[in-house]
Amino acid sequence: xxxxxxxxxxxxxxxxxxxxxxxxxxxxxxxxxxxxxxxxxxxxxxxxxxxxxxxxxxxxxxxxxxxxxxxxxxxxxxxxxxxxxxxxxxxxxxxxxxxxxxxxxxxxxxxxxxxxxxxxxxxxxxxxxxxxxxxxxxxxxxxxxxxxxxxxxxxx
Amino acid sequence: xxxxxxxxxxxxxxxxxxxxxxxxxxxxxxxxxxxxxxxxxxxxxxxxxxxxxxxxxxxxxxxxxxxxxxxxxxxxxxxxxxxxxxxxxxxxxxxxxxxxxxxxxxxxxxxxxxxxxxxxxxxxxxxxxxxxxxxxxxxxxxxxxxxxxxxxxxxxxxxxx
Numbered sequence: 072x073x074x075x076x077x078x079x080x081x082x083x084x085x086x087x088x089x090x091x092x093x094x095x096x097x098x099x100x101x102x103x104x105x106x107x108x109x110x111x112x113x114x115x116x117x118x119x120x121x122x123x124x125x126x127x128x129x130x131x132x133x134x135x136x137x138x139x140x141x142x143x144x145x146x147x148x149x150x151x152x153x154x155x156x157x158x159x160x161x162x163x164x165x166x167x168x169x170x171x172x173x174x175x176x177x178x179x180x181x182x183x184x185x186x187x188x189x190x191x192x193x194x195x196x197x198x199x200x201x202x203x204x205x206x207x208x209x210x211x212x213x214x215x216x217x218x219x220x221x222x223x224x225x226x227x
Numbered sequence: 228x229x230x231x232x233x234x235x236x237x238x239x240x241x242x243x244x245x246x247x248x249x250x251x252x253x254x255x256x257x258x259x260x261x262x263x264x265x266x267x268x269x270x271x272x273x274x275x276x277x278x279x280x281x282x283x284x285x286x287x288x289x290x291x292x293x294x295x296x297x298x299x300x301x302x303x304x305x306x307x308x309x310x311x312x313x314x315x316x317x318x319x320x321x322x323x324x325x326x327x328x329x330x331x332x333x334x335x336x337x338x339x340x341x342x343x344x345x346x347x348x349x350x351x352x353x354x355x356x357x358x359x360x361x362x363x364x365x366x367x368x369x370x371x372x373x374x375x376x377x378x379x380x381x382x383x384x385x386x387x388x
Binding site for chain 1: 247250251254255258261262265282285286289304305306362363364365366367368375377378379
């Protein structure tokens with residue numbers, strides 16, 4: 072091999088090494104980032120589970136839980152009482168200062184029909200959204216009521 | 228004359244070799260710096276876990292039957308047993324020295340418990356430069372002698388950055 076070619080090979084091999092390393096770094100950093108973010112958001116979702124769970128097991132003056140009222144409303148096709156109770160609970164206990172955005176809706180799993188929704192009236196902002204859902208069984212073994220809950224809270 | 232020409236050719240060869248070596252050195256330096264920078268990027272990038280740790284601590288307080296969760300045959304996460312909302316019980320369930328916690332349970336009455344006084348003897352989150360603070364309010368049901376009351380539980384956590 073000529074001396075000139077040898078030197079050129081040396082330079083190109085160095086450049087190739089740096090290119091391969093850069094590519095490996097980019098691949099691993101991009102692939103790893105998504106997984107970390109997913110785990111972090113899964114843990115945050117656990118926190119708003121408590122709020123939704125407690126809304127659904129809150130009892131009214133007749134000792135019926137909100138989830139029972141929702142199932143009852145499902146058969147009556149009238150969700151007025153359920154929505155009213157949910158709105159009152161949110162008005163009284165939801166932390167509006169930190170989490171100005173909230174959205175709750177109920178969907179029939181069988182036909183994907185929206186049954187009711189309760190949302191904040193505030194303007195949408197950049198607050199990161201956390202979401203969770205719970206299933207309420209009905210007497211129809213084919214159908215469940217899915218309650219979706221989304222909160223948008225300011226970062227600390 | 229021939230001797231003079233040979234010497235000139237030798238000097239030219241030497242200079243050419245030097246130039247080649249300088250070019251090689253520059254390329255080597257650039258590649259080495261690139262590798263060092265690439266290796267250092269993930270090492271110097273900071274992955275902040277304070278928020279995550281606070282979140283896990285809050286969940287420990289709410290979900291664990293040894294902390295606040297009501298237990299009757301099974302554990303009910305999110306239902307606070309008022310009998311467990313005492314300084315002694317919470318100190319037992321939360322024994323770390325690195326976090327200061329203030330729990331405010333508001334149902335019929337307002338109950339405040341501060342854990343690890345060393346860290347939270349001052350106003351909470353007074354210094355955001357040196358401390359990481361989080362403040363979360365949950366809607367909870369409070370179990371008090373077979374009665375279930377509605378209320379809120381605010382958990383404020385403070386830790387050194």
